[in-house]
Amino acid sequence: MDYAGSSSEEPSSWDDLYNINLIPSELFIKFRKEIETFRVGINLEFYNAEMNDYHAKLVLKPLSYERKWKLIYEPLQKDVRLLSKKIPITKFLNLQVGVGHSFQLNATGWKWKLTTCLGGDGVSRIRNKTTLGLCPGIDFRFGWRADYVLPEITGAVGTGDPLFNMNSGRLQASLDRIEGIFTV
Template identity: 60%
Template structure:
């Protein structure tokens, strides 16, 4: 049953009709909200991050972050008092224009466990679905910035056809777009 005002594209292959809700889906409720307080102290940036996670884990965190301001220093130190965990992380190191590498070592005092992690990530995805992840910064007033982390997963539209093969002369895949606002950060610095 079609609703009034609903866009329906019928497939010539007998598949289920494609609605506008399957073609484009937008989610503007952020999964993470950060409030960051930063202060520069003798060549270091000292910050307190308050993190509020809405999905899938409803968990709130606080972190102390220390990192050098020198551009050739590629590390940061974090302390999470609620989980009693310390970490020393490298900054994201660009390997190519779209590929980053990050490595870190950490210790969780409650579990008496030490371990390391590494991450290789990119702004673009694969598996037939392309993905773009980005952060957009907006300066509100001097000392107050907002940063929005967003993601768009998409499949590009495709028009195909056949002649003399028994297949439809014209067939169209409308593509898909799923966009979401994943993170909102309010950054207060002086």
């Protein structure tokens, strides 16, 4: 789908202007237990993207607000990682750094990642997580995304361009992830 601007062909109906997908491609079930100054978690992650996949993770991180790290162990993949918390660079840009070891490959390495809630071309995509507290100890988190092009009205006189031109905009939204979080 071309989001470049008003030069693209207009859709044949209003149904072509939006697409909302409510079938998530990721389902996470997280069990958390707070022990003294740490949170221990077991994450069961199910992916239904190009192929069905499953990950189990053990997570350890400090409970303090100033926490700087978390430790992740994936027993099925035989990987262990130490990740920094997301470090804000700007209002919308975060940096995360990690070091890990794969026991299966007998290799150690490090990675870094720049993330933002804005994606795509930096203007036309919003990615976010919304948390809904059902009752004490049970939360649901929804990861969603919206790609959009705002409506645009243009016009011209004496240039050969149309006097009035309207691009009605587009919206593609999806519910990408559902997380059930159970804190004991």
